Amino acid sequence: MNAHSPLFPSAYDLKAPAGAEGWEELYPYYLTFQPNLREKEDAKFWFCDSQHWPNPFKPFDAITVEYAVRCLGQYNTRHYLVPPANGVDYRIHNGYCYMSPIAVAPDLIEGRIPQFLERAGHYFQNWDSLLENWHKKVKANIAEMEALSFEKLPETVPLDWITEGRGVDPHLDIMANYDAAIQLLYKTWQYHFEFLNLGYAAYLDFFGFMKGEFPTIPDQAIAKMVQGVDSDLFRPDDELKKLARLAIELGVSDALKSGSVDEVLAAVAQKEHGQAWLDAWKAAQDPWFNFTSGNGFYSTDKYWIDHLDIPMGYLRDYVSRAQAGKEIERPTAKLIAERDRITAEYQEMMNPEAVEAFQGKLGLARVVFPYVENHNFYIEHWSMSVFWRKMRELSKLLMEEGFWPTEDGMFYLTRQEVRDVLFDYGNAWATGGEWIGPSYWPQEIERRSKIIDALATQPPQPALNNPPEVITEPFTIMLWGITSESIQNWIGADEEEGALSGMAASPGAVEGIARVIRSPDQLGEIEDGEILVAPVTAPSWAPVFGKIKATVTDIGGMMSHAAIVCREYGLPAVTGTGNGSSKITTGQKIRVDGNTGKVTILD
Amino acid sequence: MSAYTLEFSEIGRADHARVGGKCASLGEMTRAGVAVPPGFAVTTDAYLAMLDQTRLREEIMAQIARVDFDNVDSLERAAQAIQIRFRSHHLPEAVEAAIRSGYAEIGEGTPVAVRSSATAEDLPDASFAGQQDTYLWVCGAGDVVEHVRDCWASLFTARAMKYRHDANLGQIDVLMSVAVQKMVNARAAGVAMTLDPLNGDRTKIVIDASYGLGELVVSGVVTPDNYRVEKVLMEVLERRISDKHMELVPDAAAATTVEREVDEARRTAQCLTDAEIIAVANLAKDLERQNGCPQDVEWAIDADLADGHNLLALQARPETVWSQKKEDKPKSAYATGMMGIVGALNNPIGSR
Numbered sequence: 001m002n003a004h005s006p007l008f009p010s011a012y013d014l015k016a017p018a019g020a021e022g023w024e025e026l027y028p029y030y031l032t033f034q035p036n037l038r039e040k041e042d043a044k045f046w047f048c049d050s051q052h053w054p055n056p057f058k059p060f061d062a063i064t065v066e067y068a069v070r071c072l073g074q075y076n077t078r079h080y081l082v083p084p085a086n087g088v089d090y091r092i093h094n095g096y097c098y099m100s101p102i103a104v105a106p107d108l109i110e111g112r113i114p115q116f117l118e119r120a121g122h123y124f125q126n127w128d129s130l131l132e133n134w135h136k137k138v139k140a141n142i143a144e145m146e147a148l149s150f151e152k153l154p155e156t157v158p159l160d161w162i163t164e165g166r167g168v169d170p171h172l173d174i175m176a177n178y179d180a181a182i183q184l185l186y187k188t189w190q191y192h193f194e195f196l197n198l199g200y201a202a203y204l205d206f207f208g209f210m211k212g213e214f215p216t217i218p219d220q221a222i223a224k225m226v227q228g229v230d231s232d233l234f235r236p237d238d239e240l241k242k243l244a245r246l247a248i249e250l251g252v253s254d255a256l257k258s259g260s261v262d263e264v265l266a267a268v269a270q271k272e273h274g275q276a277w278l279d280a281w282k283a284a285q286d287p288w289f290n291f292t293s294g295n296g297f298y299s300t301d302k303y304w305i306d307h308l309d310i311p312m313g314y315l316r317d318y319v320s321r322a323q324a325g326k327e328i329e330r331p332t333a334k335l336i337a338e339r340d341r342i343t344a345e346y347q348e349m350m351n352p353e354a355v356e357a358f359q360g361k362l363g364l365a366r367v368v369f370p371y372v373e374n375h376n377f378y379i380e381h382w383s384m385s386v387f388w389r390k391m392r393e394l395s396k397l398l399m400e401e402g403f404w405p406t407e408d409g410m411f412y413l414t415r416q417e418v419r420d421v422l423f424d425y426g427n428a429w430a431t432g433g434e435w436i437g438p439s440y441w442p443q444e445i446e447r448r449s450k451i452i453d454a455l456a457t458q459p460p461q462p463a464l465n466n467p468p469e470v471i472t473e474p475f476t477i478m479l480w481g482i483t484s485e486s487i488q489n490w491i492g493a494d495e496e497e498g499a500l501s502g503m504a505a506s507p508g509a510v511e512g513i514a515r516v517i518r519s520p521d522q523l524g525e526i527e528d529g530e531i532l533v534a535p536v537t538a539p540s541w542a543p544v545f546g547k548i549k550a551t552v553t554d555i556g557g558m559m560s561h562a563a564i565v566c567r568e569y570g571l572p573a574v575t576g577t578g579n580g581s582s583k584i585t586t587g588q589k590i591r592v593d594g595n596t597g598k599v600t601i602l603d
Numbered sequence: 604m605s606a607y608t609l610e611f612s613e614i615g616r617a618d619h620a621r622v623g624g625k626c627a628s629l630g631e632m633t634r635a636g637v638a639v640p641p642g643f644a645v646t647t648d649a650y651l652a653m654l655d656q657t658r659l660r661e662e663i664m665a666q667i668a669r670v671d672f673d674n675v676d677s678l679e680r681a682a683q684a685i686q687i688r689f690r691s692h693h694l695p696e697a698v699e700a701a702i703r704s705g706y707a708e709i710g711e712g713t714p715v716a717v718r719s720s721a722t723a724e725d726l727p728d729a730s731f732a733g734q735q736d737t738y739l740w741v742c743g744a745g746d747v748v749e750h751v752r753d754c755w756a757s758l759f760t761a762r763a764m765k766y767r768h769d770a771n772l773g774q775i776d777v778l779m780s781v782a783v784q785k786m787v788n789a790r791a792a793g794v795a796m797t798l799d800p801l802n803g804d805r806t807k808i809v810i811d812a813s814y815g816l817g818e819l820v821v822s823g824v825v826t827p828d829n830y831r832v833e834k835v836l837m838e839v840l841e842r843r844i845s846d847k848h849m850e851l852v853p854d855a856a857a858a859t860t861v862e863r864e865v866d867e868a869r870r871t872a873q874c875l876t877d878a879e880i881i882a883v884a885n886l887a888k889d890l891e892r893q894n895g896c897p898q899d900v901e902w903a904i905d906a907d908l909a910d911g912h913n914l915l916a917l918q919a920r921p922e923t924v925w926s927q928k929k930e931d932k933p934k935s936a937y938a939t940g941m942m943g944i945v946g947a948l949n950n951p952i953g954s955r
Binding site: 082083084085109113116117120121124201202204205207208209214215216217218220221224341342345346349353354356357360361472473474477478507508509594595596 | 836
């Protein structure tokens with residue numbers, strides 16, 4: 001490869017699809033490839049993160065990539081001084097985000113080691129107590145967000161504000177609460193990465209050690225040795241299973257079988273023990289229904305708590321499976337026994353001198369790994385559920401005031417533009433004049449909406465420019481599953497007809513009928529025994545994992561959420577196939593080999 | 604049974620010297636609950652009785668005394684003469700009775716394999732082991748007795764004698780036991796090793812498999828399918844499907860086996876299902892655990908038996924090539940604790 005013919009295109013040569021011209025104005029200047037920086041930007045390797053952000057961003061939603069990736073960086077660069085790795089630079093191009101890890105200059109690595117030992121060492125040594133505190137911080141942060149409210153400006157300032165001499169008006173609160181929501185979200189994402197990078201680093205150490213001892217050990221065997229069985233990530237699904245069992249026990253299961261959620265709840269209430277079940281249903285919701293069928297990164301993500309029909313659908317399914325005598329609970333005792341067996345068998349085959357190091361590294365990996373799984377519930381699900389709910393409330397309020405015609409109008413604005421709108425809202429309210437927004441935003445939102453639809457017609461490039469000779473950046477490898485080998489797969493150098501390759505993410509091999517799912521709204525289409533094929537899956541799709549035979553995703557590494565859930569459910573999975581969901585069509589017979597990472601279209 | 608024969612299930616550790624390597628391993632497997640075709644060992648006591656209760660020992664010694672070991676013709680003449688002497692003697696009555704009764708236990712008229720189980724098989728030259736005979740699809744007590752005698756006689760082929768001479772072993776001191784074992788009506792058969800023979804990797808089980816009896820796999824007449832199984836997760840990692848053009852199958856009418864062409868459709872198909880691959884791997888893994896070291900296992904799937912009960916172990920031996928290899932890998936110092944993490948970050952595995 002040489003500089004004149006890069007393996008992947010330059011962003012500067014990738015034109016927007018027809019109808020998407022001017023998309024750059026939808027995002028802040030620092031998120032787009034600036035024309036006068038071409039030389040510098042083209043010299044870097046960028047990979048598309050469609051694992052977390054598979055769809056083009058509405059302007060407001062870009063806040064998720066900004067805060068997430070920025071906060072990932074801060075811990076490497078400024079908190080712990082991870083010796084070889086700073087953060088990850090990111091841009092949006094044609095609506096998709098591209099990442100470029102920033103390495104530490106080789107001559108500076110050595111000097112960062114003592115600081116890393118002291119700073120990260122403190123976290124590893126005090127992991128449990130610091131983590132206990134983390135849970136308190138995150139819950140307090142959620143409570144603060146939950147307490148925020150947005151109310152329409154009143155016709156007049158309440159009289160008691162006058163009589164007590166407040167001297168301010170309610171618009172100040174709207175501005176303050178909006179800013180607070182944004183700040184609390186910022187804090188959410190700082191917390192997200194406080195432990196995560198260290199968790200991955202310890203896992204990477206254990207992973208590398210095992211690969212050194214057993215060069216051909218499957219990645220998923222290593223993952224199985226550390227994975228937890230009581231992750232909070234599985235709790236929402238477990239709550240539904242408990243509710244299903246309780247419904248049968250209390251004799252209210254018939255009432256669950258059909259009708260809308262309201263009809264169901266009314267029917268249950270008529271039953272003799274209905275109230276007991278309704279209490280349990282209510283109790284499970286906070287916090288466990290703060291669970292999205294998306295991944296938390298989009299304003300369009302649907303959370304169970306706002307769409308009770310989603311958990312109700314899963315619940316019905318569990319009830320009928322339980323009534324058919326099927327085991328619906330996760331076999332946790334079996335999973336623990338299996339984890340212990342795998343660990344013991346590898347230890348038996350190991351050099352005796354290696355055993356001590358093995359136990360030390362495994363021990364640390366097991367201490368830190370629960371965080372890697374658990375944080376997802378507290379941040380992506382619970383925190384983001386509250387954040388998006390508050391923002392939807394604000395967007396709806398402004399719709400009702402005439403600023404835009406649809407409930408989601410606000411998400412077509414950047415977060416800075418929302419501040420302007422809020423000022424406009426309070427400005428004319430104060431002057432007694434007319435808001436400008438209602439005559440400006442409806443057509444502007446219409447225009448932006450068309451641009452985003454146009455962007456969505458063109459899939460992203462897997463990467464831009466030339467990859468480095470070898471990928472050495474540890475977080476790129478661990479979080480995104482990007483290695484020199486997977487880049488080769490993108491190029492499709494060794495692709496055979498009807499065959500796709502990806503990561504062997506969860507063991508087992510099966511054949512079955514494919515069901516391609518592009519959005520969580522389609523989850524209801526899945527039939528028993530099908531193979532789920534999706535651009536990316538979310539852990540909250542768990543309830544369908546009881547029905548499917550295997551999973552194939554376009555994006556994701558060994559530690560992607562899809563891989564973790566599949567291993568938990570004992571399903572074969574091939575992740576990171578690049579384009580499985582576009583090459584495979586629903587109804588095709590395919591073979592998924594989670595041991596080798598091969599997917600074959602048999603039809 | 605008598606001192607002359609032992610059912611596989613009766614063979615204990617103390618009997619190993621009397622039954623040879625092959626029977627000892629079959630005995631251990633049977634006692635450990637591994638499914639093997641039923642049968643019995645004709646002990647070295649029976650062989651000694653044959654030598655000493657007839658004039659055979661003197662006749663053999665006389666032949667050997669005259670042999671010029673550097674002259675092929677002379678060796679060959681002596682070998683022929685000894686074979687004839689073996690056939691000219693009846694087995695001692697008690698020995699023959701023991702064999703007949705052992706065979707009756709398996710079932711009169713049941714096809715059996717009669718195989719030599721030499722006590723010197725542990726000798727490093729593996730080819731020596733192959734020089735004793737194996738007779739398949741033997742039917743009827745009379746034929747079984749005759750083939751036991753043929754096995755004994757096969758100790759005195761020209762090559763075996765030459766080998767012992769060159770290795771400074773006494774010609775008459777190497778004793779032989781014989782295994783009589785129910786024939787397997789193998790639909791498929793082959794070999795499983797509990798390490799990767801290419802690199803000694805103990806996390807793999809490598810299986811060769813082809814149609815019919817395993818002899819064509821062992822002798823290399825057929826290129827078998829080759830499967831690699833991850834030993835801990837028990838998952839099939841690789842399936843290399845070969846063109847398996849021949850199979851050795853029983854010819855019931857002729858009470859023998861015949862080599863025949865495999866039809867076009869089956870030749871290039873995977874000869875074991877994935878479930879069968881895993882079953883073979885589990886069998887090999889169990890044997891490795893029981894014997895405490897990597898194993899080389901011959902197995903077969905019997906077409907006459909029901910699914911789930913049709914996988915049989917025919918033989919298990921310790922793997923010798925990699926197991927005897929000295930660890931030549933330089934001992935790596937393991938960075939532990941925080942320095943381990945620093946090392947992992949600076950040199951993540953995926954980048955190697």
